[in-house]
Amino acid sequence: MTRSSIISPIFRVSAQFCRVSAGFFRTSAQGLLLISLTNTSLLASADEIAATGVEDSTIIYPASFFQPYNPVSVNDMIDRIPGVSISDGGGGRGLGSGGDLLINGQRLAGKDNSPRDQLRRIAAREVDRIEIIRGTSSELAVRGSGQVVNVVLQDADTRASTSVEISTDRHADGTLQPGASISHSRQSGNLTAIVSLQADPQYGHEQRLETSYSPDLTATEIMTQSQVRDRMAYQASTVLGYRTGQHRMQLNALYGTSDHPVDISRQYRNPESSGVIASIEREPIDNVKNNWELGGDYEYEFDAGGNLLVLFIVNDETDNSVRERFLNDDPQSGAADRKSLYIQSNSRTRERIAQGTYSWSLAQDQDLQLGAERAQTILDSSLLIGRDSDEAAPSPLFGNLAPALNLSNLGSSVEEMRYEGFAVHNWTLNDRMTLESSLVYETSEISQSGALNQSRDFQFWRPSVDYRFNITNSLQLRATVARQVQQLSFANFTATANTDDNDKDADAGNPNLVPTKEVRYELTMEYRLPNDAGVVSSRFFLRDLEDQIGRINASANPDQPVSAAGNIGDAKRWGVYLDGSTRLGALGLPDAIVSSSLYLFDSEVTNPILGTTERINGRGRAQMGFRHDVVDWNLNYGFDYNHPLNGGERNIEVNTIDRTNGGPNLTMFVSTVLFDDVTFRLESNNTLDEEYCRNRVRYSGSAASGNISELEDACWGYGRKLALKVRKTF
Numbered sequence: 129m130t131r132s133s134i135i136s137p138i139f140r141v142s143a144q145f146c147r148v149s150a151g152f153f154r155t156s157a158q159g160l161l162l163i164s165l166t167n168t169s170l171l172a173s174a175d176e177i178a179a180t181g182v183e184d185s186t187i188i189y190p191a192s193f194f195q196p197y198n199p200v201s202v203n204d205m206i207d208r209i210p211g212v213s214i215s216d217g218g219g220g221r222g223l224g225s226g227g228d229l230l231i232n233g234q235r236l237a238g239k240d241n242s243p244r245d246q247l248r249r250i251a252a253r254e255v256d257r258i259e260i261i262r263g264t265s266s267e268l269a270v271r272g273s274g275q276v277v278n279v280v281l282q283d284a285d286t287r288a289s290t291s292v293e294i295s296t297d298r299h300a301d302g303t304l305q306p307g308a309s310i311s312h313s314r315q316s317g318n319l320t321a322i323v324s325l326q327a328d329p330q331y332g333h334e335q336r337l338e339t340s341y342s343p344d345l346t347a348t349e350i351m352t353q354s355q356v357r358d359r360m361a362y363q364a365s366t367v368l369g370y371r372t373g374q375h376r377m378q379l380n381a382l383y384g385t386s387d388h389p390v391d392i393s394r395q396y397r398n399p400e401s402s403g404v405i406a407s408i409e410r411e412p413i414d415n416v417k418n419n420w421e422l423g424g425d426y427e428y429e430f431d432a433g434g435n436l437l438v439l440f441i442v443n444d445e446t447d448n449s450v451r452e453r454f455l456n457d458d459p460q461s462g463a464a465d466r467k468s469l470y471i472q473s474n475s476r477t478r479e480r481i482a483q484g485t486y487s488w489s490l491a492q493d494q495d496l497q498l499g500a501e502r503a504q505t506i507l508d509s510s511l512l513i514g515r516d517s518d519e520a521a522p523s524p525l526f527g528n529l530a531p532a533l534n535l536s537n538l539g540s541s542v543e544e545m546r547y548e549g550f551a552v553h554n555w556t557l558n559d560r561m562t563l564e565s566s567l568v569y570e571t572s573e574i575s576q577s578g579a580l581n582q583s584r585d586f587q588f589w590r591p592s593v594d595y596r597f598n599i600t601n602s603l604q605l606r607a608t609v610a611r612q613v614q615q616l617s618f619a620n621f622t623a624t625a626n627t628d629d630n631d632k633d634a635d636a637g638n639p640n641l642v643p644t645k646e647v648r649y650e651l652t653m654e655y656r657l658p659n660d661a662g663v664v665s666s667r668f669f670l671r672d673l674e675d676q677i678g679r680i681n682a683s684a685n686p687d688q689p690v691s692a693a694g695n696i697g698d699a700k701r702w703g704v705y706l707d708g709s710t711r712l713g714a715l716g717l718p719d720a721i722v723s724s725s726l727y728l729f730d731s732e733v734t735n736p737i738l739g740t741t742e743r744i745n746g747r748g749r750a751q752m753g754f755r756h757d758v759v760d761w762n763l764n765y766g767f768d769y770n771h772p773l774n775g776g777e778r779n780i781e782v783n784t785i786d787r788t789n790g791g792p793n794l795t796m797f798v799s800t801v802l803f804d805d806v807t808f809r810l811e812s813n814n815t816l817d818e819e820y821c822r823n824r825v826r827y828s829g830s831a832a833s834g835n836i837s838e839l840e841d842a843c844w845g846y847g848r849k850l851a852l853k854v855r856k857t858f
Contacts, residue, residue, distance in 0.1 A: 300847025
């Protein structure tokens, strides 16, 4: 395939989107650029807004810049900076490159501790400055990020603050659920500490309507479903830091629990007599979820200029559930419910990771980092499925139903032991160009025990190059080429419960999965408007994937079709990210920020079930955001609008084909500071009552046969939610 044939679908997708509904976004993008350029002559001088370190591509926002906005936490400060976003963290292979957030120059030694959550716990009054780092250097504790945010706290002998937040969520069904959080931060000499407690309300009530049709499009059944999730997530965390001389240490700890029930109720009706309930299903689900994590780092700066950094993480997550289905075939006669299904799913995931690096300067314009990492990941899982059947004797381990041993997993363990060594070379080519090159070698062993006992070895080389060119002080070009290896989901190795299709109880496992390899090409242009007026950027990407993971036919019996995750061959992904963010000084609103984004994606892979060329991801989305601070009134308000571009990938199973489309989403908020610096914030979530809709086609036998047996149309949503939050910092 030629490069032009790869890139051209981007423009086809863009043209289709613009013809359908993007007139608004096209106009807003043009207006955004015009306002941005006009802003440069209307805003105050750069010295009054933000200091810029041109020589090292670092933009500095002093704490005084944020004072007029009355920020409570560091998150509030980040939201006032155009063109800045912070990733959620977590996931990935091992400790990785460290993300895009530093606090006092240190990365977060944790995977479950979200960066945004960390910033929410730090009071704004403790911040000295925020640095936006656009260059590369071995002095950074992270690498490979487009830009890095470094939050520098005040250096004081003694300081302390306590932040308290209480909240109440009101859902569409009238349910009220309170929440609360408290965090305390303190510095005493060289010791710093942050302690936080949180009760996060996560109630949800999903309403679903599904209509089934015969192949001739005659309606055959109407199903309504109510699913209530009564969940409150509790979390306790702490961060301890100590510095003395050339030594710097940090320890992070976290514990979370969110045990909760889910109650599902379904009613089935005949379309010809929709007022009469033909049958009822109830599914109570008991979930047990908890996790803990301990992480830390130690850093030593040598007199000669070298730097030693050691990090470690240990975490443990439990996710167990018991699901039972009770069926009433004749509710009109007052018949009793009978248990028809029992599914017990248990999993425990553990990680133990250690990484060490040493960095030093090779010359005035070059430095080198050498490192090694050891990572152990263990998944213990089981799946017990019982059915109302005469094929086997009932068993108490299977809910006093007949065991479905052909679908169950009586107990298995998957373990990966991985070692990697890496070298990272940074070269300042001149005062405007930098080049970061790295080489990683990893070797790993994946072993499995239980129903199958086997062990496999893998070795990979992962080179990368990151080139950055400051064409001007405001315009930067970034080009990246990197080979990566994606993390396998060990849950795919064994049978897992199917929670997406009521007619399927489980998906088969595949113990022979191999990791997906990819070569990633990216080209980014970023323009920062003068006087901190805004940022405009574009990022093009192309990814060549090898051993892509998708769905395959794992049926042992053609009369009992079952799907599993499997390697389906080579694939390609390509697209563009277009982002813009600017202050509205041209409209007389210098404290207002408007942002817009247009993301266009496409992809291709040969589907092994149908033999057709299919997408492996969505088509993208368009977004628009607005935030306005009315400084004189201590008030700010805004909205975030997200419009998905539907028509992306199809979910192709052995005997079903699905396509799910989402609707636009709108979040609005208004916040004010009253009384003694108490912040009140009112949010409207899912304001447009967004719904997801799915079209599912069922086939007799394989989907490749084209022999349709049933069609299903389903739509569902959670409704609108209002949230009131009250925050105070002492």
